[in-house]
Amino acid sequence: MDKSTTAEEALAGITGGASLAVGGFGLCGIPSTLIAVLHRLGVGDLRVVSNNCGVDDWGLGILLADKRISRVTGSYVGENKEFARQYLAGELEVELCPQGTLAERLRAGGCGIPAFFTPAGVGSQIADGGLPWRYAADGSVALASPAKEVRSFRGVDHVLEEAIVTDFALVAAAKGDRHGNLVFDKSAQNFNPLCAMAGTVAIAEVQELVEPGEIDPAQVHLPGVFVQ
Template sequence: MDKVVTAEQALAGIAEGATLAVGGFGLCGIPTTLIETLYKRGVGDLRVVSNNCGVDDWGLGILLADRRISRVTGSYVGENKEFARQYLGGELEVELCPQGTLAERLRAGGCGIPAFFTPAGVGSQIADGGLPWRYAPDGSVAVASPPKETREFGGVMHVLEEAIVTDFALVAAAKGDRHGNLVFEKSAQNFNPLCAMAGRVTVAEVQELVEPGELDPAAVHLPGVFVQHVVYAPDLEKRIEKTTVTEAGR
């Protein structure tokens, strides 16, 4: 099945209030073309699951700055000052969870596993509840996380975490074929395959599009069964989240 479509066609089903799993790590491996296309569509009240939320003027940050995102599930704020301002000002609901837990919640969702136990977060507000999800304008906690079930395995306490399944997933791959088989480049593997698995409808933008059979099956990081739409996006602008250089002569 040829799954190649335009970005506009691929995102046509995303409506107000949709849940999205968005791949990438910082600004590495983010689906830039799909995010820009979604921004132009004008839909809002989006509930996003992503490791972080881009920076102030790039990636998911452009949706956030335009008040298109109402809730974020992620592991850290990153370099996005507007993210922090909206969260602390009570304009944005944020569910923070350990990074490994977030990754496993996405993977579990894609594998049909409804929940799992992990020791990460035991003894903290992650397990006990009370973590601020949304602040009130006066700085008080308007919505707090609920307590989670805990259980002992092998003498170690674990907390129950629920899997994540979203309406759509937006991911970026270095190479893909028309059937949706994907290959990711180095660090871009962070969260992209997991987000793709968690989406009911997954859209993958690929920098290099090849014909079916051209990819070595052993090199495929994500099989096409998880991908519904492929968007060819060869000319991507890549940015660096924080540039660090060495002084001349050192």
């Protein structure tokens, strides 16, 4: 059950139009090697789910600069000028999501939970709809977010959020064994495990590859069952 391979072989199944959950938080824990190889492979029209979209010359910003990304679901986009330009010019579709909700949507997808209710976003365009997903060239809104179901639980309104499942996940870990068990370093644990869970096929780059049994089971942050 040796799951180790090269980045090129691991990414060979990703084709245009694929959806990707990409780990990382800010510039921490980004699968930069996988992103660089994917860029060299020339794959485009990617639909990306990630907390943020890198910066102009790092992380997912490399794919974005070459217009390889057609849609982004994320929480924070304030450090990438090209991202803002493409979005406002109608070249990029963007679904903004509260950070905790995004994390739970990924986790739910990995656990087989189709949807869940949360109070986050009630009373805003997150629940009511109308957030601009894509602009037209003239600056008008070409596509807006739909309204979501709202229900009251114990007297508090909650909005229904759907889980996220993607075709692939790209994640980065500090250590992994050949069975796919992963250990993340500090805050790199924020989104990487959740993205791996949500990906139908999860691909992990590791700084240190060890043999099965060398990682204490109590130290495993993500079991190898989630990593292909």
